[in-house]
Amino acid sequence: MSSLPSTEPTRAADGAGVGELETTSAVAPPRRVDLWGAGRRALPPVAIGVAGLVVWELFVRLNHIPYYILPGPLLVMEALVKDWGTLYPSLLVTLAIAGAALLVATVAGVAIAILFAQSRWIESSLFPYAVILQVTPVVAIAPLIIIWVKNIPLALLICAWIVAFFPIVSNTTLGLNSADHNLLNLFQLYGASRRQVFWYLRLPSAMPYFLGGLRISGGLALIGAVVAEFVAGTGGVQSGLAYRVLESGYTMQIPRMFAALFMITCSGILIFLGLTALSHLVLRTWHESAVRREG
Structure with a gap:
């Protein structure tokens, strides 16, 4: 059972009424950042990645594979440096769309999850429509959205939002409904109001679920932005990385295509x-998923 901050209600010292509660703070002291431990955890995936790049380069060279079929990592890095002036602005365009979509998905998802938590009837009536947004392939509806909206950046934002929305609303709703029943009974015993139950019990209970959904939605927002850019296929100064991938494919600049894909991949990893x-920063002092086990 997750230990929640400030969830044990006590009567006020001044003898206030039953409806007034105080909360005790049981927060563990913060730990020092374990840089050495973080480095050790990062070493295996980094080593595997470097080994994979070496094998890739050797495979291309030993088999004399043409660059327009499969370029080696060194050629991709060379193209990345050479075309940085074109690829970097496109990266910023894609990240701007993904970031805006994630922000809107977070605000809307949390607000709707709070609405769902207020009434089971509302949740059962509206949640299926959130599922419809999740299961409908964005690549299938993106052309319609682009036609209806007219404004290309706004259409791309809507497409990315559709992809990123569901994990937040689903996880947050689950978290708000997962408060410990014993603690709910305790709060009711002390006459806590709905606002107090929500603020001191349901919200802390939902925080790990919300943050888990946010991690998922971060990558999905980037995927949604890239897919929408592929469908839109617009050029010019407002072109994202997806357009650069298409452009490179049309002109047979395959190393540049791989460089753009590399930037998309690295961006997704950094977002995650x-x-x-x-x-970890939010949960590290009180939740079991982030607190180191003693002993």
Whole structure:
């Protein structure tokens, strides 16, 4: 059972009424950052990645594979440096769309999850429509959205939002409904109001679920933005990395295509690592998933 911060209600010292509660703070002291431990955990995947790149380069060279079929990592890095002036602005465009979509998905998802938590009838009536958004392939509806919306950046934002929305609303709803029943009974025994139950019990209970959904939605927002850019296929200064991939394929600049794909992949990894660090920062003093086991 997860230990929640400030969930044990006590009567106020001044003898206030039953409806007034105080909360005790049982927060563990913060631990020092274990940089050495983090480095040891990062070493195996980094070593495997480097070994994979070496094998890739040797495979291309030993088999004399043409660059327009499969370029080696060194040629991809060379193209990345050479075309950085074109690829980097496109990366910023894609990240801007993904970031805006994640922000909107977070605000809307949390708000709707709170609405669902207020009434089982509302949840059972509206949740199926959230599922419809999740199971409908965005690549199938992106052309319609682009036609209806007219504004290409807004259409791309909507497509990315559709992909990123569901994990947040689903996980947050589950978290709000997963408060410990014994603690709920205790809060009711002390006459806690709905606001107090939500703020001091349901919200802390939902936090790990919300952060888990946020980590998933971060990568999905990037995927949604890239897929929408593929469908839109627009050029110009507002072109994202997906358009650069298409452009490179049309002109047979395969190393440049791989460089753009490499930037998309690295961006997704950094988004996930950043949201994972945020989750650890929020949970590290009180939740079992982030607190080191004693002994």
